[in-house]
């Protein structure tokens with residue numbers, strides 16, 4: 001028998017450590033669903049168990065029930081899709097009673113995604129979620145419009161700072177600010193969120209766009225505009241994460257067009273500590289499982305013992 | 318409820334009939350074994366980014382013994398065009414069976430009022446009812462004789478198939494709803510399922526609201542996932558606020574419970 005290359009063997013014989021730390025919460029691996037793009041139920045449990053995920057998250061909830069937008073709500077585009085779902089929500093009460101306990105029972109850390117239409121709503125919702133004791137992290141979906149100004153909370157630094165610091169001052173739960181990329185410079189927004197007390201960032205939400213139905217000669221979506229997601233936006237999202245990583249110290253959850261391990265690894269190398277899969281769950285319900293396994297294989301093949309070793313590695317120093 | 322699977326499946330055969338419609342027979346044993354009438358599958362026959370999303374199609378028939386099921390696809394846009402050109406032996410990705418299966422078969426007589434690709438949706442139901450020895454009357458409508466879809470299958474499972482064509486090239490020259498109304502007057506049917514025409518849907522809903530029949534609609538809607546993730550397939554509830562999801566709450570709905578688009 002030939003001599004083995006022991007340096008390689010040593011590294012591949014132990015499975016690489018996939019765990020990451022997001023704002024003091026240990027994720028067993030760095031892969032989670034993006035809010036609004038994955039349901040925890042019997043159907044999905046039959047594909048693979050959500051208990052294998054790095055974290056679980058709900059579709060953004062509002063304080064009060066809302067119906068969502070009139071159809072058509074989605075429209076396919078090259079390498080992506082537009083959505084204008086309008087975040088239908090059962091409201092906090094039903095969520096806390098029916099959905100949150102089911103998320104809690106799964107095992108992985110629970111991220112609760114919330115949004116408010118007014119400052120008072122943000123605070124009340126954050127406090128009510130914290131009071132359940134069932135959430136590990138709070139994610140603020142700052143892309144939804146602020147009722148009084150009609151533009152998303154994350155569009156202006158001042159508004160972003162106001163809402164993040166208000167929530168942070170009221171709850172002990174670590175707060176993730178989920179940023180909209182529809183801004184002049186997202187690195188500025190990342191810095192603002194960090195300064196306001198966010199313990200982590202989710203980047204990015206969808207890009208605003210539209211499509212026209214040429215048969216009907218009308219906007220394709222009932223809401224006229226929608227959010228673009230999928231591989232079409234991946235280079236934009238990778239850049240957003242890379243540029244934010246240059247200026248903040250808090251961990252980043254990267255997302256935008258992740259369809260498997262290679263795309264996820266791009267985000268990790270760009271500076272994300274964890275990644276989220278959105279649209280691709282619709283196309284291949286095993287995407288998150290494939291991604292977890294593929295990251296493990298990549299680390300082993302490249303000789304890393306922990307995923308933490310590759311976070312931000314692409315930054316040219 | 319049968320729990321859906323996501324699988325790589327094989328195309329066993331492909332046949333065009335009539336022109337512009339392809340019948341695909343797909344081998345996937347679990348779907349073939351567990352599918353019920355009213356259910357659908359999400360199908361992807363590409364790795365490209367354009368098209369990228371899978372497409373929904375009703376399960377026309379499932380053969381649990383052979384482990385195959387059949388789809389009938391109208392060639393519409395780029396996804397269906399790609400599916401229509403797949404060669405025998407090709408691989409496809411399928412998720413299913415999805416949606417709620419029809420489980421109530423207590424009607425004394427059922428009418429199936431269908432047009433175009435809508436005919437594909439009711440074949441499985443017709444087969445199930447015929448196995449239960451329940452009377453089935455099908456009204457098959459098309460613009461013209463050469464565009465009648467799933468005719469042979471519907472003839473096999475129905476007590477009677479009434480043809481209606483817009484141009485009178487075969488059967489009744491006029492509206493399929495006239496034949497339905499006649500069947501109701503004769504006391505032959507107390508339950509109607511319809512698919513493939515907004516006009517039919519409105520008519521059936523009106524009959525349902527008038528208490529003349531129990532009306533059911535097979536609904537379509539732009540679907541991203543087919544399994545409750547994207548909330549894309551919303552249809553407005555009638556009489557209450559909010560929306561149903563076609564993929565989870567349907568695709569078959571009691572006609573009085575949903576708003577029918579004009």
Ligand SMILES: Cc1cc2nc3c(=O)[nH]c(=O)nc-3n(C[C@H](O)[C@H](O)[C@H](O)COP(=O)(O)OP(=O)(O)OC[C@H]3O[C@@H](n4cnc5c(N)ncnc54)[C@H](O)[C@@H]3O)c2cc1C
Pocket residue numbers: 075076357368370371372373374375376389390391392393394395396397398434437438536537538539540563568
């Ligand atoms: C539950 C259900 C069952 C269906 N069963 C059948 C069937 O058995 N046979 C059949 O021929 N057709 C059926 N359809 C319609 C079929 O899914 C569409 O014709 C098909 O998705 C069009 O795809 P395309 O790429 O060719 O068209 P494109 O116009 O290129 O599609 C673009 C996008 O619009 C969506 N879309 C376009 N038309 C429709 C439509 N009518 N309904 C839903 N989404 C649409 C597509 O899914 C895709 O996301 C069904 C639809 C639903 C929701």
Ligand SMILES: Cc1cc2nc3c(=O)[nH]c(=O)nc-3n(C[C@H](O)[C@H](O)[C@H](O)COP(=O)(O)O)c2cc1C
Pocket residue numbers: 034035036037059060083085087113141178204205206228229230231233255256257258276277278279280546547548
């Ligand atoms: C159908 C759909 C619904 C979404 N709903 C939400 C939501 O409720 N809250 C939220 O923060 N983001 C929502 N998003 C955005 C995703 O979480 C994610 O940020 C974005 O889609 C980019 O990732 P992707 O390209 O992997 O989809 C939604 C995206 C899609 C496609």
Ligand code: FES
Pocket residue numbers: 539540541542543544545546547548549550562563564565
């Ligand atoms: S198609 Fe995605 S929720 Fe119905």
